[in-house]
Amino acid sequence: MTSTKFSLAELGWKEVFEKQLSSKDIKHLIPARVTITHRGHVVVNTGHEEHLLQIAEKGVGSLNEQPTVGDWLLLDRETMTPERVLDRTSLLQRMAPGQEVKLQPIAANIDTLFIVSSCNEEFNLNRIERYICLALEAGIEFVLVLTKEDLTGEADEYRRQAEELFPDIEILTINGKDTESVRVLHKWFRQGETVVLLGSSGVGKTTLLNTVNGTEKKKTGAIREGDSKGRHTTTTRSLHVMPSGAILVDVPGIRELQLHDCMSGINKTFHEVARAEEMCRFADCSHNREPGCAVREGLEAGSIDPRRLENYLKLKEEAEKNREEIAEKTRRKDGKKKKYSRKWKK
Ligand SMILES: Nc1nc2c(ncn2[C@@H]2O[C@H](COP(=O)(O)OP(=O)(O)OP(=O)(O)O)[C@@H](O)[C@H]2O)c(=O)[nH]1
Ligand SMILES: [Mg+2]
Ligand SMILES: [Zn+2]
Incomplete structure (x- = not known):
């Protein structure tokens, strides 16, 4: 973000956040939005200035939550240390990649998710469904943005396939490098509303941001020839106020979006399957040989x-397994805490 000054409203401040401040808070604390997240620290913007804040990576330090891009923090007016993360209007999160069982927040206080995919081999219906689950679980609007239409004669075919994914799904095929072409997105660019761009590496998220912004500030990278896989050009999450007043969040390419505790999102995404499943005679129907199986009838x-x-069965199993693993880990942690506090009391 540049050094331009913003009003809080321009940074996405809303009444739901204002309501969380007591009169004492207003005296001693000031709100600031997280605009960049790195390992171990975040950059926040108060509208007047930017601050770099150290955030303990293990545990949450003195904060009630690990802040992520889009979050609103309250800072001590004097020392500028973060005191509290405000309750979020929405949170997108996934299982952190790697061996450790933990959740990773992707972005907070988001109004619209742009699921960015491209009109080439990267396009994958199963993957797009994961993002739809994420948006519906978080209760936010989503739009499917198919980039690189200029590189194919089959953009309509990609669109046709994607139309089957959700009733009245909004699908836009664009050339992300072309100012005219990205104009169709402006409908979702409303002042103070935050849009996050999510998708695999190389699909053109940063390119789109740059075209909308009318600048070439952020680095975009050429994709490797042959396999259409990107190189992971973007390495930090960042929030940008666009000339139109909309706020765009750019995130590094996601290799694997592992869902956690996402049953409501999954049931909404796969509404026809979930509805049929409810009508199976047995509650634990495996949809194989049971009599009265509405899913098999539907097939x-x-x-x-x-x-x-x-994909429904796979995602359900995955989200449930991840939910159990996280719950188990939380139980173990809480158990440890209790043990320590008991020792302390003796
Ligand atoms: N022809 C064409 N090229 C595009 C389009 N969108 C992106 N590109 C190119 O695709 C490459 C990757 O674009 P980026 O914007 O860096 O992709 P990204 O999604 O930000 O990738 P990560 O930061 O790694 O997640 C760049 O060479 C862009 O110029 C498009 O719509 N048409
Ligand atoms: Mg990028
Ligand atoms: Zn069944």
């Missing part, structure tokens, strides 16, 4: 797509 009648059924 035979053609009202359920076998690909969607398979």
Whole structure:
């Protein structure tokens, strides 16, 4: 973000945040929005100035939550140390990649998710469904943005396939490098509203941001020839106020979006499968040989797509497994804490 000054409203401040401040808070604390997250520290903007804050990576330090891009923090007026993360209007999170069982916040206080995918081999219906689950779980609007339409004669075919994913799904095919072409996105660029761009590396998230912004400030990278896989050009999450007044959040490419505790999002995304499943005679129906299996009937009648059924079952299992693992870890941690506090009391 540049040094331009903003009002809090321009940074996305809303009444729901204002309401969380007591009169004592207003006297001693000032709000600031997280605009950049690095390992171990974040950059926040108060509207007047930017501050670099150290955030303990293990545990949350003195804060009630680990802040992520888009979060609103309250800072001590005198020392500028963060005191509190305000309750979020929405939170996008996933299982952190790697061996350790933990959650990773992606972005907070988001109004719209742009699921960015491109009109080439990267396009994958199963993957797009993961992002839809994430948006519906968080209760935010989503739009499917298909980039690189200029590189293919088959943009309409990609669009046609994606139309099957959700009733009235908004799909935009664009050339992210072209100012005219990205104009269709402006409908979602409302003053003070925050849009996050998520998708695999190389699909053109930063390019889109630059075109909308009318600058070439942020680095974009050429993708490797042959496999259409990006090089992970963007390495930090960052929040940008656009000339239109909208706020765009750019995130490094996501290799694997592992869902956590996402049942409501999954049921909404796969509404036809979930509805059929409810009508199966047995509550624990495996949809194989049981009599009165509405899912199998749906498959035979053609009202359920076998690909969607398979992805639904896979995501459900994954989200449930991750939920259990996180819950187990939290129990273990709480157990440890209790043990220590007991020792302390003796
Ligand atoms: N022809 C064409 N090229 C595009 C389009 N969108 C992006 N590109 C190119 O694709 C490459 C990757 O774009 P980036 O914007 O860096 O991709 P990204 O999604 O930000 O990637 P990460 O930061 O790694 O997540 C760059 O060479 C862009 O110029 C498009 O719509 N049409
Ligand atoms: Mg990028
Ligand atoms: Zn069944």
